[in-house]
Amino acid sequence: MRLRLLRLFALGAGAVLGAAGADTPASSPILAGTSVKDWQTNIFSPEGNRKMTLKGTEARPITADQIDFVDMNIAIFSGDAAAHLDSVILSPAASFFLREDRARGDGAVRLIDYSRNFEVTGENWVYEYDQKKISIARNVKVIIHAALPDILK
Numbered sequence: 001m002r003l004r005l006l007r008l009f010a011l012g013a014g015a016v017l018g019a020a021g022a023d024t025p026a027s028s029p030i031l032a033g034t035s036v037k038d039w040q041t042n043i044f045s046p047e048g049n050r051k052m053t054l055k056g057t058e059a060r061p062i063t064a065d066q067i068d069f070v071d072m073n074i075a076i077f078s079g080d081a082a083a084h085l086d087s088v089i090l091s092p093a094a095s096f097f098l099r100e101d102r103a104r105g106d107g108a109v110r111l112i113d114y115s116r117n118f119e120v121t122g123e124n125w126v127y128e129y130d131q132k133k134i135s136i137a138r139n140v141k142v143i144i145h146a147a148l149p150d151i152l153k
Contacts, residue, residue: 035060043101050083051129052076054096065099072096074103074127087113089127089134101129109136117145 040055056069072094077083090112094105109125111134120143122136 045079049079049081050077051079051101062095065097066095067098068095069093072103072105076129086115087111091125103127109134119143119145 036059038055038057039059040053042050043052043054045051053075054072056072058070060068062068069091070093072089072091074089074096075085076087076089078086088111089103090110091103091105091108093107094103094109096103104126106124108123109121109127111120111127113119120134120136120140122138122140124137125134127134
């Protein structure tokens with residue numbers, strides 16, 4: 001599935017580059033240093049359920065496994081047939097690693113968790129889909145969107 005995702009990325013990037021006058025035909029592998037504007041794709045589980053929607057205002061392949069993004073937006077879904085939106089991760093600059101379903105960035109990140117009603121911001125982060133875990137190393141702030149009745153009693 002990830003190889004197919006990379007091939008689709010390469011085909012889309014080749015088509016965009018071809019339209020921009022580049023010499024790269026749409027069927028050839030995308031070259032490091034090239035980029036695609038306003039790129040988006042869905043990532044599915046082996047059962048065919050949507051796990052994530054990955055998008056950015058600019059996507060740049062670094063290796064066969066790594067894509068760097070400007071304005072990365074990862075929408076994370078329940079992974080079952082209902083495919084309800086669980087959370088969103090936003091970062092102005094980050095990398096996504098296809099083989100591991102992992103994202104990371106040295107700069108800012110914002111996690112909005114809709115199912116648990118909280119937000120987390122910070123810097124220097126790693127998100128691991130399989131573990132359903134985000135680690136943030138610096139300047140962490142948490143906002144809880146929930147009533148806290150009788151907290152001072």
